[in-house]
Amino acid sequence: MSSAVGAVGGVGSGPAETGPTLGAPARGAGRRAAGRRGPSAASRTRGEWTAASVAPIARVAVDMPLPHLDRPFDYRVPTHLDEQAQPGVRVRVRFAGRLVDGFLLERTEESEHTGRLAWVDKVVSAEPVLAPEVAALCRTVADRYAGVFADVVRMAVPPRHARVEAEVPADRAVVPVEPPDPAGWGRYQRGVAFLDALVGGRAAHAVWQALPGEAWAERFAEAAAAALTADRGALVVVPDQRDVDTMHAALAARFGAGAVVALTADLGPAERYRRWLAVRRGAVRVVVGTRSAAFAPVERIGLLAVWDDGDDSHSEPRAPYPQVRDVLIARAHAAGAALLVGGFSRTAEAQLLVESTWAAAIVADRAVVRAAAPRVTAIGETDTQLARDPDARAARVPGVAFEAARQSLAAGHPVLVQVPRAGYLPWLSCASCRESARCRHCAGPLGLPRGGSEHDPGLPTCRWCGRAEVTFRCGGCGGRRLRAGVVGSRRTAEELGRAFPQVAVRSSGGGAPVLDRVKAKPEIVVATPGAEPAVDGGYGAALLLDGWAMLSRADLRVQEEALRKWLAASALVRPHAEGGRVVIVADSGIPVVQALVRWDPAGFAAEELAGRAEVGFPPAVRMAAVEGTPGAVADLVDLVLAAEPRIEVLGPVEIDPPDEPGEVPEVRERALLRVPRSEGRALARHLHDAQALRSGRRAPDPVRVRLDPAEVG
C-alpha cells in the first residue's frame, strides 16, 4: 500500500509538480530563457523523480511563523535525497508556491494528507542540526507560551555557517571523569544526596539557596562533574556574560578548556555555529551560556542548571517570550534529566516547585546561614522626617551607614554601595505603611494615569483592570492616604565619597563600565544591581541605598526583585564574624526587609507565593497579557472567550505605546486573561487557536500575547 503510494505518486505527480510553473507559461519561460543558462539539473529532471522506497514521506516544519501554519507538512523524498533526508536536517520545500526553509522532523511510510504531495526540493545540508529531543522541546515551549514552533526553533538552532560546517571537526574531548569532592555541597541539607543522585544518573530536581559568599560556580561545576560521572552531559544557563565567564572558568579548570563551550549571543555567527556544532556533534558535553543556551543540543543531557532564575535576562524578549527556568523544567521532564535551580534568593516560581514536591530544597541550616552571613541592619523609615523628604534623605547618609563604611575601610576592606538604576516609574503606595497600593477589585497595582499634571494628577487607577480608585483604603494598615514613589538617586553615594575624601570611589554599571572584579583594598565601589564586582575575601561592608525606592516600581515582583538584588550584593560581604556588615536604608518593619535582615529567602518566597495566590497572580495562577490596538485586543479576547467562557478577563486598559521613532504612536491596550494553573495549557491553546483564526483570515493588527508576563506595570 505505502509503496504503491510512493510509486504511483512519484510518476503521477510529475506534471502536478510543474503545475505552478505552467500556470504562468509565457512569463516563466521567457524569463528563464532570457536569464540564466537554464534550469538546474534537479528541476530539469524533476518530472522523472521517484520516491524513496522506504519511508518516502518527510514531515517538515516549514519556517513560517504563522499560527495557522504551525504544524508539520508532508513531502515526498526523492531517491537521490533519500540518504541525506534524515530527521533534523534543514530542507528547502515548495510551500504556497514558494521555496521556503524548513526542518525535516521525521520520515514515515504514509501521509494523512489526501491531496498531492510535493517533493522535498533539496536538503540544505546533511547535518542533522535539530536533535529530536530539541524538536520536541521547541514544540512543548511553543505550546506552553501560545507561540509557534518556527519562532522557538529559531532560538534553538543558530543560523547555518557553511564554511564552519565544512571544517574538520575537533576531536571528541577526553574528559577526566571523577566524582566531585562532596565537601562543598556538604554544608547544605540534601546537597550531597543531590550529587549522589547525579552520579547515579537519576533525574533529581532541586532548588538551591546558596550561602552568602558561596563560590556557586564551583558548586555548579561539581554538579556537572557528577553528571559526567554517570556518562551524561551538563548544561548551565546564567544571566549574563560576566557569569558565563565565571562559570566557564570553573568548568574549564575542572574538565579542561577543550571539554567545555560557552554559548553567548555576542559571538560572531561563525564562532557561534562552530561551538554549537561541537555540542550537536557530541564533541563537547559540558555547556555554559546565556538564555538561548537552554536549548543547546547536549548529548545525553543529565543535568540542567540555572543560576539566579529571577534575573530578567532569563526572559527571552522575542516571541513567544519563554523563560529559561520554564524551558529547563520542560526539558528535564521530557529528557529525564536532573534540574538545579540555584541562587542566593528564591523566586516564587522556585518556591512552587518546592511546595509541589517536584523539587527538593537544598538549603543550609539556620546556624550555618547565620555564621556565613554579614550582620544586616535596616534603618530609615521610622525616621519620618527622612521619609517625607527624599532630598534630605539623599543628602544625608545615615550615621550607621557611615560607621559601617568607616570600619570596613579601616580594616582594609572595600565597601560596596548599591544604588538603584535610574528610570523608576512613579507608583502609589500607602502613605503610612508603604505597602504598594492595590486595587480593591483585582488586587492590581494602583498608579497615576498618564497625562496628568502636577496640579491635577488624576484619580489613582488600577494598572490591570483600569478601574479608578476614589476612596483608597490600605489593605494592610487601613491607611487612607497615598504617596507617590520617587526615583532613586546616586547623590548619596557621592556624598559618601566626599565623606571619605582620601578614599577612591569607583563606579560599576549605571553608565559606567561594569567591573568584573576589584582589588581587596580600602575603596568605595558604587554599583547598580547586577553590576557588583567580585572581590577576594569579600567586602567589609555593603550599603544598600534607596532600598525603599527599589520597592517603588509598579510591578508585582518588586519585592522579590528587591530582595534578590539585596541578597546578591550582601552575599559579597564578609561574614559578620569577620566584621562584615550590611546597612539597608529601608524600614525594618517591611517584611521583605526583614527577610534580608534574617537572611531568609525561602521564608520570603513562601510568603510571596502565598501572597500571589491571594491576589491571583502567577505563578499561583496562569495569566496571559494580550496587547495591541483596542479592536485587535477585543477581537482576540472575544475569540478566546467564545472557546472558553470561564476565562477571567481583566481590563483592557490603555498602555504606553512602544517607542518606535518615526511611527505615529497609536493607541494600545492590554487585557489580562487569568485561569487556574490547571487550565494553563488550555489557555495557551485557546490563545494560539484564536491567533491562528485571526492570522488565517488576515486580520490586520497583530496582537502580542505573553504568558505569565514578568511585568504588567
Added chain:
DNA sequence: TCAATCCGTATC
C-alpha cells in the same frame, strides 16, 4: 459577455 476585483481559504 468578459474581465478586473474582492473575499475567503489553503498552503503538503
Added chain:
DNA sequence: ATACGGATTGAC
C-alpha cells in the same frame, strides 16, 4: 505571507 478559485462588480 501568497496564490488561487469563486463570487461580485462594472463596462461594453
